[in-house]
Amino acid sequence: MVALITEIGKKMVISVLLVMVLGCVCPALLAIGETAFQTVVVFSFYSYCAISLFSYSRHKLFHVLSIPVFTQFLHLFQKYTFTAGANSIWRLLPFIILNLYFSHYFLTKYLPPTNNEKLLLASWGTIQAFFLIISPNLDRVVWGGSLLFLVTLPMYFLYLKTAMAAVDFRSEMESYLCLLYIILGLGTFGLVIAGSGYKDSDNLLATRNISDTNVTMAYFILLWPFALLFSERKRFSTLLLLIIFGIFIGIVVFSFSRGAVLIVAPYLLISLILLRNLSQGKWMMITIAVLALYTPELFSFLENDDLTYFWQLRFGNIISLSSALARLQEISGRAEIHAIAYQLFLEKPLVGHGTGSFEILGPGYREAHSLLYTLLAEQGVIGVLYMYLLFGSLGMSMFSVFARGRKYLILPVSFAFYLLFNHTVGSVFVIIPGKSVTINCIAPVLLLCLYFYVKSFGVLSPSVARKNA
Incomplete structure (x- = not known):
């Protein structure tokens, strides 16, 4: 590295x-x-x-x-x-x-795609082109939508399929995505610091939006298992694990996201349980216990810098209620956004209004803060069935990891928590807003990495697979 x-x-x-x-x-x-x-x-x-x-x-x-x-x-x-x-x-x-x-x-x-892969690529291109064409927002997203949906992602698929044939594909994937995890984390911290001084802004909620930490959370959920697997096999694994764990916690803190806490906390706990080297988990718990001793000082620091106000503003009395997730939807305004998306779905239930349509037909947000409701509004029943068929196929492909060792179970767990995040906090997939600064396809690229990482187990011979594992 x-x-x-x-x-x-x-x-x-x-x-x-x-x-x-x-x-x-x-x-x-x-x-x-x-x-x-x-x-x-x-x-x-x-x-x-x-x-x-x-x-x-x-x-x-x-x-x-x-x-x-x-x-x-x-x-x-x-x-x-x-x-x-x-x-x-x-x-x-x-x-x-x-x-x-x-x-x-x-x-x-x-490497030429198989017949099934040709069918997948053809169906993907056809359906994405159709939803772009019918969009009332087409004039503002046509080039970005066409480039990312119809060219970049299919090429990533073919590239990773070819790269998967390399003997060291999985080990390289782990190290590269771990490095990207660290870069993304440190870069996000830098953006938070820079954003806090942008136009004399001292509102960290505004800073959170400037640095896109809420969207970035979905990327960390998908990157986390690769960083975890890489740290597990390195000489200074415990130190590296503490570093990547600290980065994740820091992102959660600066995100001021209720959903991030409710989703990431159990996600990290499950990750520790799945660690093959239990001594790492032991040191992690010891570190958490030591940090807990300094909780009063931490809260004192937060109070002095007016940081706890933002947490109180975001959470309110959510913990006192019986259903935290239900309360989350209520106090965040997502229930109203979902209702608008559902009403748009009822207007065109079969095909929806097209890619990027919610941005101009809805309340002004890029998406409906839920993958399901965004798909219902923009792609109707056809788009929902197609996308969830893809997610189901990806989930099915991960069954093979159950025979590869306990540590690899973090891969399907990561996918499950990514879907949970997408359905409760916000839809993070291809980002092509007509006006906003960020245009990206990080999430589907990471999903492709997840797919080909798992699929590579079946490409290599059993002896090579055991060596790489």
């Missing part, structure tokens, strides 16, 4: 130097953004995407998986200075570069 981090740093430095040279040759280039610094960072990232993908690297899988994660940070850094929305070339350029790399890659390395 040290070699990979060094490689990332070198390619970032080369990218910055390249943009600085171009800026000296053409000074007008650096005047596009809000400041010259912002412009240099944005163009350096585009340059980094091209260099990392098209130059030699034994860690190419990491660079391919990292582009959506890094792009989320870029979009938040661009703010609205660079044109936002799903049709903005500034938002889509990293994915265009990525798709160009995929096309180049498939010229030399390509």
